[in-house]
Amino acid sequence: MKITDIQLGMMRVPLKTPFKTALRTVESVDDIVVSIHTDTGHIGHGEAAATAVITGDTHGAIVAAISTVIAPRLIGRDVADLNALTRLVQTALERNTSAKAAVEIALYDLFAQLHGAPLYRILGGGDPVISTDLTISVDYIDKMVADALDAVERGYGSLKIKVGKDMGVDLERIRAIHAAVDGRALLRLDANQGWTPKQAVHAMRQLEDAGIEPELLEQPVKAHDLAGLKYVTDRVHVPVMADESVFGPVELIELIRMRAADIVNIKLMKTGGISNAIKLADIAGLHGVDCMIGCMIESSISVAAAAHLAVAKADVITKVDLDGPSLCAWNPVEGGVRFDEAEISIGEAPGLGIVSVRGVQPIAS
Numbered sequence: 001m002k003i004t005d006i007q008l009g010m011m012r013v014p015l016k017t018p019f020k021t022a023l024r025t026v027e028s029v030d031d032i033v034v035s036i037h038t039d040t041g042h043i044g045h046g047e048a049a050a051t052a053v054i055t056g057d058t059h060g061a062i063v064a065a066i067s068t069v070i071a072p073r074l075i076g077r078d079v080a081d082l083n084a085l086t087r088l089v090q091t092a093l094e095r096n097t098s099a100k101a102a103v104e105i106a107l108y109d110l111f112a113q114l115h116g117a118p119l120y121r122i123l124g125g126g127d128p129v130i131s132t133d134l135t136i137s138v139d140y141i142d143k144m145v146a147d148a149l150d151a152v153e154r155g156y157g158s159l160k161i162k163v164g165k166d167m168g169v170d171l172e173r174i175r176a177i178h179a180a181v182d183g184r185a186l187l188r189l190d191a192n193q194g195w196t197p198k199q200a201v202h203a204m205r206q207l208e209d210a211g212i213e214p215e216l217l218e219q220p221v222k223a224h225d226l227a228g229l230k231y232v233t234d235r236v237h238v239p240v241m242a243d244e245s246v247f248g249p250v251e252l253i254e255l256i257r258m259r260a261a262d263i264v265n266i267k268l269m270k271t272g273g274i275s276n277a278i279k280l281a282d283i284a285g286l287h288g289v290d291c292m293i294g295c296m297i298e299s300s301i302s303v304a305a306a307a308h309l310a311v312a313k314a315d316v317i318t319k320v321d322l323d324g325p326s327l328c329a330w331n332p333v334e335g336g337v338r339f340d341e342a343e344i345s346i347g348e349a350p351g352l353g354i355v356s357v358r359g360v361q362p363i364a365s
């Protein structure tokens, strides 16, 4: 199975409701779709999110990285040599993790198709049904409470509450949601870097005093501030999770050496795809550090790949935040992984199981 062409397109899928964090507000998935064509007629699919405030990636940079740097290295190569191909992707250029992720996802999709098995089986197998949380965007308190109650009604057992805007209001937000949900869902807090280390410790102690025990606190402080993250981890009972602080193995090893966090959030758009995500899970597992698998504002192409990985690495990836497809107004993918509110289930179709993708505008390269 030889690679003959790599095509790029732009996909826009509106969200059901605006997605709001301490870092940004976004109303649609606007992602680059990668299709890798082969001489056997098989097509591998991938997707890159341009989350500039987190990865630094923009649409223009993703398109340029793939079309001018990565694709020329892959054309004519055999999909059977997956490890050699992922090395070519990873060493093609520095950073540009979302571009690398999209290409790797498509390569793994093809490799699994080559072997006639769903990707999770190629990655080691597992129980193909997992549960995701749902994100509650940071907003007016009444709106967040209504969104949280709606999510519980829809069957979500874990809610990821976005905070990090204003410490006083954030505490009110959490208290109000905790009271309304009344034990029917676990609460994960994600400050997206919005607090100082001291504010984070103060907030968690206030919650503790009020008898509120969130399941975890995600990325309370600035991404580069590992010492600040450790300051929080050392002083609160709530498990602290690193998200924006950890992209690849190098940051994870330093985080573990410092004992700066209890959990790490693995996202394909940060790791540059599946090969590094596997390394992160293995390093974390070796050190007894649990992982969450997360996503950016992505659709059911790249989130499907994350779901396959989560199934295969379920011993280490114990928490799932793959709600991108649930946030979308419609599903652009025919076939593939089934996203039904909290339940994500993978079928037996080879690769990612994607039959076709709707609403993609070709990008001339």
Ligand SMILES: C[C@H](N)C(=O)N[C@@H](CCC(=O)O)C(=O)O
Binding pocket: 021, 024, 051, 135, 160, 190, 192, 243, 294, 295, 296, 297, 321, 322, 323, 324
């Ligand atoms: C969508 C997911 N639940 C999530 O919250 N992901 C990120 C933010 C993604 C984005 O801004 O696109 C996170 O911080 O965990």
Ligand SMILES: [Mg+2]
Binding pocket: 190, 192, 218, 219, 243, 244, 265
């Ligand atoms: Mg996060």
